Amino acid sequence: MTGAHTYAFPDTDLAPRLECGLSLAASGCMGVQSGPENRKRLFRTAGIDPASAVSLTQIHSRIVRVAESAPAFVDMPEGDGLITANDSLVPTVTVADCMPIWLLDPVARWFGVLHSGWRGTGILRTALELASDEWGAKPENLRVILGPHIRSCCYTVDGERADYFRRGFGESSVTLDAARAAANDRWPWRLSLAEANRNLALSLGVLAEHIRDTGECTACNPLYGSNRRQGAPSFTRMLAWIRWR
Numbered sequence: 001m002t003g004a005h006t007y008a009f010p011d012t013d014l015a016p017r018l019e020c021g022l023s024l025a026a027s028g029c030m031g032v033q034s035g036p037e038n039r040k041r042l043f044r045t046a047g048i049d050p051a052s053a054v055s056l057t058q059i060h061s062r063i064v065r066v067a068e069s070a071p072a073f074v075d076m077p078e079g080d081g082l083i084t085a086n087d088s089l090v091p092t093v094t095v096a097d098c099m100p101i102w103l104l105d106p107v108a109r110w111f112g113v114l115h116s117g118w119r120g121t122g123i124l125r126t127a128l129e130l131a132s133d134e135w136g137a138k139p140e141n142l143r144v145i146l147g148p149h150i151r152s153c154c155y156t157v158d159g160e161r162a163d164y165f166r167r168g169f170g171e172s173s174v175t176l177d178a179a180r181a182a183a184n185d186r187w188p189w190r191l192s193l194a195e196a197n198r199n200l201a202l203s204l205g206v207l208a209e210h211i212r213d214t215g216e217c218t219a220c221n222p223l224y225g226s227n228r229r230q231g232a233p234s235f236t237r238m239l240a241w242i243r244w245r
């Protein structure tokens, strides 16, 4: 589809039946307030019924909500992850450097999408706990796609945030940039949200072969919207969605 990328879940016969989409910068800003016309156009092009799309008021949290019906989400409750067992719904989040994470459990038959930036890292755990309560989900059945986001090539952080990630999400989630450290840069560490989420997923019991990383850095590549590259307030929020075909 022009103006969007789609991705497939690893290691499941259901992969062709699920569409994991991400609108590109050329499709325009997809904010509910800032891009309603762009959303309408994208839904039309992608063949998505706008009445089946569910969205949240995103607050960089680890809050995940179970969507049972679209009308229940008209007022867009706060949160950063949507999961559902209702095959007619289209969960969506917006991203611009934060990571979209698509989820599918082909056994317990639920699916969803998460918005995971640095503050939200850990939302994958919340999603899995919620799905376990709701549908008896087991981590070894979960398929995970880690989408385009700001990568360690562009994402430098200070020592405090590096410590937070090293302690919470594993040593490999940060690396010291020797040149920046030698120059006494205040942000000498490089943060990998992909590595942090991979470590988290594995620690929860997700199988390595069930995790797909799409690659691509949103800050490097102008194909994508990027808060860091484009700057506030006019950066291009991209829409990440998931639906049954």
Ligand SMILES: [Zn+2]
Residues within 6 Å of the ligand: 150, 151, 152, 153, 154, 155, 217, 218, 219, 220, 221
């Ligand atoms: Zn980059």
